[in-house]
Structures are given as C-alpha cells and as structure tokens.
Amino acid sequence: MSQPAQVMMIGWEYPPHNSGGLGVACHGLTKALASQKTQIHFTLPYLHTDKVSHMKLLQCSDDSWGAEGLETLYQPPFSVYDTTLETLQVRKSGDLDQYALRTLPRSELETKVGQYAKVVASAGRKMKNKYQVIHAHDWMSFPAGIKLKQKTGKPLITHVHSTEYDRSGLGSGSSYIEHTEYLGINAADKVIAVSHYTKSILVQKYGINPNKVAVVHNGIDPLPFYPDRGRHHFAGKRPLVAFMGRLTLHKGADYFLKVAKKVVEEVPEVLFVVAGSGDMYHELLFQTAREGLSASVLFSGFIRDVQKEKLLNRADVFMMPSISEPFGLVALEAAQRHIPVIISKNTGVSEVMTGSLAIDFWDVDRMAAAVVKLVTDQEFAQQVRDGQLQNLDHLTWDEAAGKVNQLYQQTLAET
C-alpha cells in the first residue's frame, strides 16, 4: 500500500454555511478520507468560523468581496446549488443563490470565479510541497483547479456533483457555466462523477472520453437515532405522500401533481405534501387548483430541520420524480427513515437504491399505480422499506473515500 495522498481540495461551500448537496458531500467525503489518513487542505471563498479538525481550511476570499472589501465574508460570495431544500441564511450582500445568480451579469460571475481562481492559485503555489494532487468540486472551483495545475504541474481531479444540464431548464442553462464545466473536465487528469447517470451526461453532452471518468456514488452518514415514525405527527387519518425539493423544472414537481390527480381518483383521502420553494411555485399552485386538488395537495413552503424531520417521519411514501438528478440525497434520507421511495429513473440514486421503485418520471400511470399499491398494501410497503435499508448498508462515505483514494493513487502513478 502506497503512502496516503496529500490533497489540495478546492471547495465552494461547507456546512453549516450554505450546506447544500455540495457542502454535505464535501463534509462526508473529507471526513472519510481523513479517517483513511488522507491529508487535506480545503479552500473556501470565505472565512469558515466553525471548528473543523479533520482537515485544514484555507480562506481564499478576494479583498474586493463583502461590503466593498470592508467586511469579512462568512459564506460563499454566491450560492450555486440548489439543495434538496433551500438553506436558510441571513443573506449578505454579494451572496446569491443560483436563481438570483442566473440574473447576474455574466461578467460578474466570471469576475468572482476568476478572482477565486487567482487567490487559490497564489495560495496553492506557496504551499506546493504540501500536496501532490488537486481535487476541485464543481464548476466554481474548476478555473482555480486549472490555474493551480498550470502553476504547479500537479495532477488535477475534477469532481462533478451536478451539471448545468441538471440545474437549468434542461438545455437552457448558462453558456458560461457550461463552458467552464467543459474546460474543467477536459483539463482534468481524471474526473469523478457522482453517478453513472452523470457520467453519461458528461460523455454525451460534453463529449468527454468515458475512460477518464470514474463513478463514485455519494454515501450517507447513518442516522444517529431511530426515526420517530408514525401518524401521530399530523394529518393522522390518511396516507401521506411527500415531495421535497426545489420547485424547479428538473425536480419534476409538476409530475408529482399529475400523479396526485390520478391517485386521488382512486384513493380520494390520500394527502400530498409539496415541501420546498422555487420558481415554479405559483404555476404549481395554479395547476393544483385547476385539477381540483386544493384540499388534496398542500404546500408547506420552505421547511428545514425539525419540520423536515417531522414530514419525513410522517410520510407513507416519498416521491422523487426528477427529470434529471445527478444523485438525489433526499431519497436516501427518506429511505433511512423507513419510507418507501419512488424514484425517477433519471437519477443517480436509482443506480444504488435497487430496493426503491424506479419509474420513468413521465410515466404518470405507473407512478400513480405504485403510490396506490404502497398506501394500500402494507406487506409490499414493508418489502420496499427492507430492500432500501439493505441498500443503505453499502452506501457509506467510507466506501466512497476508498474509491477516491484509489483514484488518487492511480492518478499519481500515471503522471
């Protein structure tokens, strides 16, 4: 066994700040890597004040950020990723979520990402003896990764947690972001995709050589407590089907409503809950009313923490009818809480959660039939639950970190 690698990891967000899917994944992965003796320097474009002991954090913010450079940034200059649920933060000037971000002039995006690249490259060059490999997470970090590789000649691994194709309205994304992704995965010595589904997008839409892409599925930390499942939480008299996610085109919330319509025709008392916010919100409300579902589909608005826990603990079925989902962490969170999950086939998690019911997002009839079966056939629901729990046993960050470590070694051996 070779020496554990020393890694310069380029991040953008880290829990608890803007801890979206990306932040959560970075946390899980770095902890597991560290426990396998990997040494990590992790850059962030802001000052992270919470204590982190398993790696070294580097603040790489540009002086011009914050309130005209007068204030220290405590979170990323903008938040790029939708998360399963929006994180609630006091927003500072300059910090924008990805929807506001899209309205930013392209020049501003480029400037911020470019400045981050400069700061990271300059910090990274000074300490180039302390790492052997560069590992950059998603497009905001790719320019920094490329620059650092150019300055130091060290191998670059780019890690794709999601693509602009998933995030945007399927092909209507920012050309700048797509281009940045393209450059990032091309400049890299190796690419990590969070699923075969994402790998196929990289191959088909970005034209990358499939041999360069390794698939490393995300893991999930086990629940530290046994879930308090049951109908006692609320709406105890009827089956409850939950959707959680940003209300955007690619999450397929409109398909959730179509399924609701079909299910209610057969089992009228089923209650559907849509948790989340997003740009399709008003349209979804109108769709609900138009279909006569005003008392059958409820919108919780944006929820988190205790409320999120409560909804998951109460739900009898969890649905993720995404049109495109690189991974889909929230499906695992539902499975952990013993909820039968129906997932779209266009998701990364469907590759690992074989116990869940994977159905095409557009196949409303089959989705509806699956919901009806799950809420009327307890034995079947139990089978699904058990199958999912077995899947979860293998979905650890330790496993993911093992694969990443192997890739580090392989990359170092080849370069």
Added chain:
Amino acid sequence: MPKICFYLHLHQPHRLRDISIFDVGKPGANYFYSDQKDDNREIFLKVAHKSYLPMLSLLNQLINEHEGFNCAFSISGVFLEQAEKYVPEVLELIQRLVKTGKVEILAETYYHSLASLYSPTEFLEEVKQHEAAIQHWFEVKPSSFRNTELIYSNHIAQMVAKMGYQGMLTEAVDRYMGGRQKTKLYSSYAENKLPLLLKHAPLSDDIAFRFSNRQWQWHPLSAERYLDWVELYPENDYVNLFMDFETFGEHQWEDTGIFEFFRVFVARFLQKEWNSFVTPEMVFSQLKPPDVAKLPVYDVPEPISWADIDRDTTAWTENELQQDTLRLIYSLEKKVKQTGNQELLNKWKNLLISDHFYYMCTKWSADGDVHAYFSPYETPYEAYRSYCIALADLQENLI
C-alpha cells in the same frame, strides 16, 4: 335639493392565522388565532381606535345636533363577534345610536359570505342568523337588505323578496343602467318585485377613495364644493352614498380632515330646509306594491357588486385558486351540517367569509392596489396556501 341616503358598512373578517401543514388533524386546531398571537385582535384595536370610536362619536354628535340627520349601518355577524370580544365599547356606541331611532340596521349574511352565489340554503340560514344577532344586540328587526359587497342579480333579488324584505341596496352598473340615472328608484327584475336604491359611485368614491389623493384636481375637497355637486340633483332624487365605515379615520386618516369635512357637510346640507337625509326603510316603507310595479326595472342577469373597476364578482371568483377553494368549501356543506358538530360548523362557516377569496385575487393594475391594501398576506398565493391547509384540516375532521 335631493335626499341623501347615507349608509356605512362595518365588517372585519376572521383572518386565518399563520397555519401550517403540521396543524392538519390537530385536535381543536384553531384557524384564526393562537394563544400567542391574534392578528385579528390587533387589527380590530387599531381600526377601532382610528375609525370606529371617533366616527361613532361624531355620528352621535350629529344626531344630537341635527334633527334631520340619519343613516344606515350594515354590520356583519363576524364584526359583532369581534367587537364584543375586543372592544365592547364599539358595540355600546352602536347600541346608543340605534336607540335614537336615527340609525337603521340592514339585513345581510352573517358571515359576509358569497352564499347568495353558491348555496341558497346557506344564504337563507345566514340571513336568519344575522337577523337573530341584530335582534339580540339592538332589539330591532331589519327590513331592508344589502348583500355582501352589494352583490346583486335578478336571481338574488328574487330570493331576498321571498324572505320578505321591503327593498334592497346595490350598485348602479353602467352596462345594466342603459344611460339611466342612478339617483332614481328602480325595481328588481323578478317575480316578486323589490324597490332598489342604487349607489352613487362617483360621489361616494369622492369621499371613500379620492378624498386624500393629492393628485386629484379637487384636493383638498371642501364641504362647500361637495355640497354643490350633491345639490345638482333635483328634488325627489336620491343621492345614495354607500361606503365602508373605515373610510372615516382608517382609509382616510384623521389628519386628512375627513371628520371635519363630514361634520361641516352635514351641517351645511341641513341648513337648507328642503334638504334631507333618508334611510332605506324611510324610502321603502312609503312604497305600496302598485308604486313598486311602476318603477323602472333594473335588469341584472349576471351578478354585480361594488368591487373593483368591473363591478362584478371577479374580485372573489376570477382565478382558479378562488374557484377551486370556493367549489370545495361549498361542497362540504351537507357533510358538515350532517355531523351536527357545532365546532366544525363554526369553522366551516368562518371559512365562507368572502375576504379569504378576496385575498387570493390576482387581478393587478389599479384593483390590485386595493386588494393588496386590505390583504394580510404578502401575496395572493400565500392566501391560497393557508386556506388550503384549513380546508384539508376540515376534511380530515370529516373522514
């Protein structure tokens, strides 16, 4: 020289509290206030302080000072509930005014609902319930009818006539007036004809909406100028000034001079002995059936109201959010009534209050401003969202 019929509308809805999906199915969940927070109380206290108390006092003064002054109130049942609970002094002041015999109380739906459009049975029940409440608080029996937001149609007039009322108040809508004057008496187009008093929108809105508008060419409006406008009408005409009670002190703040304006106007108007105020009852009770039969007919095939520019019911029924929630709440009528559960019935009836649907209105432009002014929600979508949660809870109780 005309007669002025001055009528003020008193209503406060039970607004939904910040209800969440996690309240669905909670035993005894209250939709309208919590132990920690009661926005309805805060609003009522604020409006009572700014409008109800000072204007009621002013009306009391005017009645004492001027033999010829009188007016009419329409008071929703849910207003009476809140007045009793939050500011009983408001009720006492109204009682005192009614005792003078100079203030007529009109009949209407208890819950300020749209029942006249959706459920004849509920409409009848609410009118009865309202009549009982008026009897209880003021020991009078209303004889003239005004529907929620002056909503009116031939069909509604027929229902009201069947209940035995003497006459009705509504809006004069151009498309059904055919160029005729709104200051005349009309009769309903119905089997049982009812005499009608029609609102004079321009003169009413001069006070209710334009009074404090600095862009308005007549700002600041003097009592003298307003008197000139009113006196343009001949003897035997009726200038029907119908408006929200809150016009005085709340929509138009005290510092706009609204109270003083009204005090001076009443005094100047009554200085001339040929001028007089009338109440609907004074007008309607004079009319014998043959007189009513001779009145020109106001034919209104589609429901009208006093709301928005369109003067129709689209403020409550235009979009799908409103339509589906209205459909659902009225579809529960039989089920709710069959349970015989008073608490459930109460919740259901309070969800009929028309304001809930008004808040869901997505018509923008000039009307949108008015809707937004009255709404406790940031957007019509939040109004819909909250209402649906209450609906789902109600349904949960019926499973």
